[in-house]
Amino acid sequence: MRKLCRRSSPVFTLLFTALWSAAATVAATSTEDLITQVQSVGRAGSENSSAAKAVNQLQQMGPETLGPLLVAMDDANPVAMNWLQVAFESIADQSLNSGQLPAEQLEEFVTDRTHNGRARRVAFDWLAKADPSAPSRLIPNMLDDPSSPLRREAVALAIKRAKAAESEEAQTALWTKALSGAVDRDQFDEIASALKKLGEKVNLVDHFGLIIDWHLIGPFDNKDEAGFDVVYPPEEEINLSAKYDGMNESVSWQHFVSERKDGAFDLAELTTSHKGAIDYAYTEFNSPVEQQVEFRLATPNAWKLWCNGELIFAREEYHRGMQFDQYIVPVHLKQGVNKILLKVCQNEQNQDWAQRWAFQFRIVDETGRALSSSDESSTNE
Amino acid sequence: MQLVFCWVLSACLFGLLTEISHADWRQFRGNQSNGLPEDPGRDWDGIQEVVWEADLPGRGLSSPIIVGDRVFVTASSGGLQERLHVLCFSATDGSKLWERTCWATGRTVCHPKTCVAAPSPASDGKRIFAIYSSNDLICLDLDGNLQWFRGLTYEFPNASNSLGMASSAVSVGDKVVVMLESDDASFAAGLNADTGETSWVIDRPQRANWTSPSIAPDGKTILMQSSAGVSAIDSETGAEIWKYSDGAATQPTLVMVGEVAYVPSHGVTAIRPGRSDTSVPEILWQVGNLSPGVPSPIAYDERLFVINNGAVISAASLENGKRLWQARLKGPMSASPVVVGNKLFTVNEEGTTQVIDPDKKGKIVSEHQFGEIMLGTPAVTDDGVYVRSDQHLYKIAVD
Structure with missing residues (x-):
């Protein structure tokens, strides 16, 4: 915030x-x-x-x-x-x-x-x-205003006008216009739902700039939730060709791209639904300029986040839900490639609602607008 | 008899120490954290007449509080619920006297059922202390002039909960006491009410907790309930006086009568300060079949009333916990019951208020359907009950 x-x-x-x-x-x-x-x-x-x-x-x-x-x-x-x-x-x-x-x-x-x-x-x-x-x-x-609370009002007005339009063509145009300013999830959902009924496709991943391209390595041991503060090799070096001793066997980095519509990176689905385990996720973000941004993360798991080798935030909370933009972390990006490392910890709770091992990640500017990496970094190709 | 004497003595002392006006309702569950107005036994037929309603600018689960002829209520609005509102209304006609806003400096994410304006504000009769799920604390005088502001997330960046925080502030002596507990960082603090500066901070159990601190009838001791149990804390220093360590609920908050605390723990457990070892409380009784849901229990006229998650209200003897009767209400319920005019007043989540006669085995005397989601606990004064939804604040006449 x-x-x-x-x-x-x-x-x-x-x-x-x-x-x-x-x-x-x-x-x-x-x-x-x-x-x-x-x-x-x-x-x-x-x-x-x-x-x-x-x-x-x-x-x-x-x-x-x-x-x-x-x-x-x-x-x-x-x-x-x-x-x-x-x-x-x-x-x-x-x-x-x-x-x-x-x-x-x-x-x-x-x-x-x-x-x-x-x-x-x-x-x-x-x-x-x-x-x-x-x-x-x-x-x-104010639909493109840098003030997010003012832009929210403009989007609300555009939604109101879209609802009042008579022809489908006019509705589509007005809903699309409203979408252009929407940065809040509730307004996006309302607009996307209306456009879907009109036969239009809205891509949440693209709109919110969710980063779906990551390298993963794991699992490392987190039995009894003891691994949160253990410094495993990825915290000491990022070497995508390295192999390390994992929880069960030797582990190495693997490249994944999430295909989920919500842009979530589901570790249990992409790999194996380990319990008492830790995965590391790594990606690079190419910033055209040095700038202040926000990392916005959602996860029901305990996590640590580094940018360019610096620990940005750590949070030891398990299974209190996974909500869009659940965590907002201010970060200063340097110009060029920025290295982002995320440690995602799963515990051993056995309740149905405590099985998720996933995250959702994006980067926004000071106004809440999604940022995209200006150029695909070599590691993510 | 001894219990009654202690209660009367403590209540008198508490009143003298805090100079509370009889009409005021200065915090969550009233001036003494027990859901009772100063005159709970006054005559009221239970007929609900809404005398005014006022618009609110955002969501809120917090209780209104009343100081003199003014009603204060908090709300949160915006795409991320990042705008924090404090509003002041005339208790007489509901006209808005002023509104102040701040921006959240801490996390605003919450479970959809709750919101950033979930904790209730408190007052010392001169100032309002408005706290939010974002751990922001705004102190205003009764005319809306800023006295101080604290963003507690700056000192404790991990004292947050992805489901939202809900513990209310309490004003006690010259301190404002807050209890911010989560699975990660957890603490309680006593802040100087004049300046907002931290007087003391104590570690609290690292477990999500939505209960609120309760002021003991001595007007000085604060009881803090968590998953670990209950701690009695000296509000002046933060020192622990005694500790009950057998676990407790993390949503409904205990209620005190005299020196006895009725704790949502293993059903309900009645405890009081130990006689031989003053650091360990004495267990008077424990009854497993009284199971408080989200609403906090309330004690009135020698009985304990507990509403479970099925919206069944049970009355039990304060003396031994024996169940006297039970009745089914219209639920579900999150708001805690209060006493108005010798009756119990409840609010369910669908916005239906129910007045219950505790002397007729829970007979519902009246209902009023507001048709709006209501999760906040009502406030009570000499002439009215105040309930709030996400959209409106209402006053129901008590005459």
């Missing part, structure tokens, strides 16, 4: 603050200092007291601080962003009641796609209160 904030250009920040109101300019130094105090709030609760005082002072300064607070969300960590947001909402509430909520400036912020997508959504909500005509004017143009 952690997201990087979009940084607006310093020039725009200055301009925006200056234009907000003359009073804002007068109080700029003080406002800036107070916002800096809020932004410095620690993720573990440090600096809470000084941040609380700063929020209190900002709220007393009135509507002039609304613009700077929104802009400040661009640079805020996720915790500080919430501090800034609630301060913004408190002031916006007072301003709305006194007829001082600046709709024009809010709309300017909402329509500037360089700002933080969540901050733009908050500004949009208050704009809609100040100017009830704004949603119908703005939402139809």
Whole structure:
């Protein structure tokens, strides 16, 4: 759930603050200092007291601080962003009641796609209160918006229009248009179902960029769930031609491509439904640029995940369900080939609902849009 | 008699210590974590009249809480349920007074039946402490001004559950106590209510757990229930006072009457602090055929009421656990029962509220069908019962 904030250009920040109101300019130094105090709030609760005082002072300064607070969300960590947001909402509430909520400036912020997508959504909500005509004017143009909460509204509107269309041709066109913006699974499912009834095919794997091409090696021993912290050879080296001692016999890397419609990589189905076992899955992702992304993983099994040799996250939980985008892990990709290793641990539970040994994996950008490897890496050919 | 004296004394002390208004319902299952309002025995015919309803912006299983003439409720919305809402309504007419939102900083994945706004908020009468499945904790004053915000996932990134978390916060003294337990990282923490800073943290059993901390009648001790059993924790320091280690349920939460805790463990087990060894509680009785389902048991008028997974309610003697009667309700049920006007008030998952007369062997006095999914436990005040669905908050008059 952690997201990087979009940084607006310093020039725009200055301009925006200056234009907000003359009073804002007068109080700029003080406002800036107070916002800096809020932004410095620690993720573990440090600096809470000084941040609380700063929020209190900002709220007393009135509507002039609304613009700077929104802009400040661009640079805020996720915790500080919430501090800034609630301060913004408190002031916006007072301003709305006194007829001082600046709709024009809010709309300017909402329509500037360089700002933080969540901050733009908050500004949009208050704009809609100040100017009830704004949603119908703005939402139809947000189907490709980088703000996922705003784009969700645009997709919802497109779905509504598709449902209202009379001819099948118009329906197909509108549902297809809606699909172009959909990044949330619930909206995708509704659209895909409608298109299927109209005779159109929708490929979930392609739409969500699920990675279905992996090398596997295993099984390694996980009896009594003891293998989770055991460092087996694939954690020390990636050598696709190597052989190692496995749980039962010598094991080597094998290449698989999932053919499941949901893009899940079912280890039990592709190999053998071992119990008390560990498989490693390896793939490469070629990123055209250095970038911040999210690895999105689903699995009912315990797992560890590495990117370029660095342990990104580890989770020892078994059979609490497998849901789309179950885990969201922020990762920084380097330009070029990135090496991704996943350790998938199966335990020995014997209940019917505890037999699955599988995962589903994809990579998305900061806006939730699926990313594809820019070029097939040699290992996955 | 001794038990009654202890209960009365403790209740008085608790009231003095926390300065709770008689009309308030400040946390999950009420001010004393027992499902009882301050005046449970007042006269009510059980006829349900909905006096107002208010729209909610997202899903929620959390209980409403009431402070003075204000109702506070949480909700979650968005494609990933990443938007966290705290709403404040007038208890008189249901008008929305304010709404604040934050973005989840922790995991938002949940089983489809539950949602991110599953844990109930708590209040100390001056502030609201709203907690979510994402381990985010928002503290606002009663007018919606931010006091502090914590994203506990930053310190404990593995304290999450792929089915969703549900343990509610409790306000006790100058602390907010949270209990976040999963198959991986598990902990409980006491946070400074003024600043949100961590006062203490203790390790908890590494097993998924959806029960909530309960405030003992002394107003200071917190009982924490898990698959391992029950621990009595000093809310000031986090120190363990005593421990029952024979296992307990992970969904329904124990209820206390005086010093006795009625624990969903091997059916129901009644325990109280040990006399000779104060670190080990004394087992008063254990009855296997009382099997709490998801709803927590409730004790009232010398009886324990337990609803099982088949929506059968059983009444048992508090003294020895002997079953007195049982009756079938319309289920399935997730919400815990509360007492209103000398009657039991239940909510089933299909949105049917049932008022039950405990003095007539569980006779259903009235029903009301809201026609919306309801999993949240109701809140009770002097003049009303508050129930919520994913779409609406309702007030039912009690007059």
